[in-house]
Amino acid sequence: MTARIFKPTKNAMQSGMKHCKKWKFEYAPEQTRDLDPLVGWTGSADMNSQIILSFDTKQEAVAYAERNNIDYVVQEPHVRKTRLKNYADVFAFRP
Numbered sequence: 001m002t003a004r005i006f007k008p009t010k011n012a013m014q015s016g017m018k019h020c021k022k023w024k025f026e027y028a029p030e031q032t033r034d035l036d037p038l039v040g041w042t043g044s045a046d047m048n049s050q051i052i053l054s055f056d057t058k059q060e061a062v063a064y065a066e067r068n069n070i071d072y073v074v075q076e077p078h079v080r081k082t083r084l085k086n087y088a089d090v091f092a093f094r095p
Contacts, residue, residue: 001048002028003070005061007077025053025061025072 007023010016027048034043055061058074065072 001030001070003065003072004028004075005058005065005072006075007058009078022054022056023058023061025055025064027051 003025004027005023005025008020010020029044029046029049031044031046035041036043053061053064055064062072062074064070
């Protein structure tokens with residue numbers, strides 16, 4: 001049973017960064033998802049795929065995994081470049 005420790009990225013449909021500050025801990029799927037032929041829903045008997053834990057720091061998530069003897073993979077977040085935008089830049093001449 002392996003787990004993934006990551007920091008979620010910003011959703012394309014939101015402008016804020018509210019749900020992107022905490023580190024998430026989720027288990028990797030052990031079974032494939034089954035397709036229900038009648039309704040068309042997907043399901044699985046893997047209960048660990050429903051567990052998602054939140055931690056304030058990466059070190060807390062790693063300590064939790066090591067304390068419970070869980071194999072883990074840490075995915076570092078992509079750091080966004082922030083550009084300073086001024087109103088005057090709209091009218092700036094750039095050849």
